[in-house]
Amino acid sequence: MPDHVSPIRPRRSALYMPASNPRAVQKARELSCDVVILDLEDAVAPEQKVAARVAAMEAVRAGGFGQRELVVRANALDTEWGADDLAALRGGGADAVLLPKVSAIDTLHAAREALGDGPALWAMVETARGVVNLPDIVDAAREVGLAALVVGTNDLAKELRCRPGSDRAPLLPILTQIVLAARMAGLIALDGVINVLDDEERIAAECAQGLEWGFDGKTLIHPAQIAPANRVFSPAAEEIGWAEKIVHAFEQPDHANRGAIRIDGKMVERLHLDGARRTLALHQAIQARQ
Structure with a gap:
């Protein structure tokens, strides 16, 4: 199937x-x-x-x-x-x-x-x-x-x-x-x-x-x-901005193997990275339609 x-x-x-x-x-x-x-x-x-x-x-x-x-x-x-x-x-x-x-x-x-x-x-x-x-x-x-x-x-x-x-x-x-x-x-x-x-x-x-x-x-x-x-x-502008910040932070060499990092005074884990990637993928799909 x-x-x-x-x-x-x-x-x-x-x-x-x-x-x-x-x-x-x-x-x-x-x-x-x-x-x-x-x-x-x-x-x-x-x-x-x-x-x-x-x-x-x-x-x-x-x-x-x-x-x-x-x-x-x-x-x-x-x-x-x-x-x-x-x-x-x-x-x-x-x-x-x-x-x-x-x-x-x-x-x-x-x-x-x-x-x-x-x-x-x-x-x-x-x-x-x-x-x-x-x-x-x-x-x-x-x-x-x-x-x-x-x-x-x-x-x-x-x-x-x-x-x-x-x-x-x-x-x-x-x-x-x-x-x-x-x-x-x-x-x-x-x-x-x-x-x-x-x-x-x-x-x-x-x-x-x-x-x-x-x-x-x-x-x-x-x-x-x-x-x-x-x-x-649709993801709001602030949601997109926060998602981009999370993805960018985890892409830094110092964070490549870390399970959690600090961003703007908040503890962010890799589960949040997954959510951020999904938000950006949805935003990109919406933009592609427009």
Whole structure:
């Protein structure tokens, strides 16, 4: 099985676009999001599912998405559309297939069998059972080509019957588990959507919360949410400067074999050097896109 764990690249903003809406799909080619998710599931009415699948595959074949990562969210395998979605995506050319409501490894194995050695798998964690089974799910990552965990906050809140406010307090323990599981297997971790569309300050605040919790980026439902997500999940100037200082200090001959050094009155270890290199790699990848 090919290793689908991805190198460092920006995934600050992952925008869902209904594949049934050709204008939205065309617009996605021009937006500043890092990831475009052509949606065959929640955003598409049952009577439009087949047409949406055809449109999604035409869009994938047509290309034109530039450096944006192109992902297709299929319908669940236990629906009447799921198997046909995966059959169409098997050799379709998408970067990844996003599977909804992944609750057990059986779903991942079935999807991989349907897709062959095709695109990577991204798994939505949006059920109680999926959260409980996270260790088993990520343990199978290399075998099935799983590359990302994506939070489904709305479905989680519905199933748990919790009422997350602006602080999302009832969901925070679960968000921690998802990030922890992703890091165990070296996977991408994307935060769930925010339903607010016209309050940039609140959107940015929730993105900042996701960044603090360790997420790589945020899934979005509207183009207006892209700018705050990109801004928050991009390394800040002071963070880049500090990372450069750490890397430069450890490159000095006197520090080549030292596990910890002093920089600007702070004790800095080699674990901080690893983080600094990652920050600079992400910054360079973002700059390359611009």
